[in-house]
Amino acid sequence: MSQALLVIDVQNDFCPGGALAVADGDAVVPAVNAMMDRFETVLYTQDWHPADHLSFADNHPGAAPFSTTDMPYGPQVLWPAHCVQGTGGAAFHPDLRLNGDLILRKGFRAGIDSYSAFHENDRTTPTGLAGYLRERGITELTLAGLATDFCVAWSALDAVQCGFRASVALDACRAIDLDGSLDAALARLRDAGVTLA
Ligand code: VGL
Numbered sequence: 001m002s003q004a005l006l007v008i009d010v011q012n013d014f015c016p017g018g019a020l021a022v023a024d025g026d027a028v029v030p031a032v033n034a035m036m037d038r039f040e041t042v043l044y045t046q047d048w049h050p051a052d053h054l055s056f057a058d059n060h061p062g063a064a065p066f067s068t069t070d071m072p073y074g075p076q077v078l079w080p081a082h083c084v085q086g087t088g089g090a091a092f093h094p095d096l097r098l099n100g101d102l103i104l105r106k107g108f109r110a111g112i113d114s115y116s117a118f119h120e121n122d123r124t125t126p127t128g129l130a131g132y133l134r135e136r137g138i139t140e141l142t143l144a145g146l147a148t149d150f151c152v153a154w155s156a157l158d159a160v161q162c163g164f165r166a167s168v169a170l171d172a173c174r175a176i177d178l179d180g181s182l183d184a185a186l187a188r189l190r191d192a193g194v195t196l197a
């Protein structure tokens with residue numbers, strides 16, 4: 001059994017002052033940094049959207065940020081433009097320790113969002129992470145980062161679905177909490193057998 005730490009989207013746009021700031025989002029940085037030494041393998045995700053990404057409210061004339069639209073693959077929240085490829089907002093928080101093994105970019109196809117590190121939001125397009133972990137002999141993941149109720153939760157649920165054991169380090173996560181999304185996500189995580197630590 002081998003364990004890895006999966007650090008989700010600790011990027012400037014999700015921290016105070018960023019385009020899609022999560023309240024207290026930068027508080028995860030020291031918490032995540034302190035966890036790294038306990039893991040032989042550390043992996044990161046980086047939300048990485050083209051400017052014409054269809055998860056951005058700006059790309060749906062008349063749509064308000066934080067409203068929901070129907071995409072071919074199902075409902076999709078429309079976000080303020082964030083984590084645009086190559087911008088400072090898409091960069092990792094400057095204090096995040098970046099000494100890990102892999103940076104997995106996601107959400108780079110204009111027509112499809114990707115909250116999860118494993119599958120895009122159509123629930124079928126794989127990112128390749130499951131295969132990477134299996135080839136590395138990793139069976140157990142601890143997740144931390146931003147945001148608890150979106151990218152962390154979707155990644156943890158998919159991890160279990162893909163046959164990995166998953167634990168979410170809640171102290172090292174912060175939530176967007178849109179219309180009760182945090183409570184809903186925590187309930188789904190518990191039901192799926194994700195450990196909440
Ligand atoms: C995220 C909304 C849009 C996240 C990413 O990292 O949780 N949330 N893109």
Ligand code: ZN
Binds near residue numbers: 049055
């Ligand atoms: Zn995004």
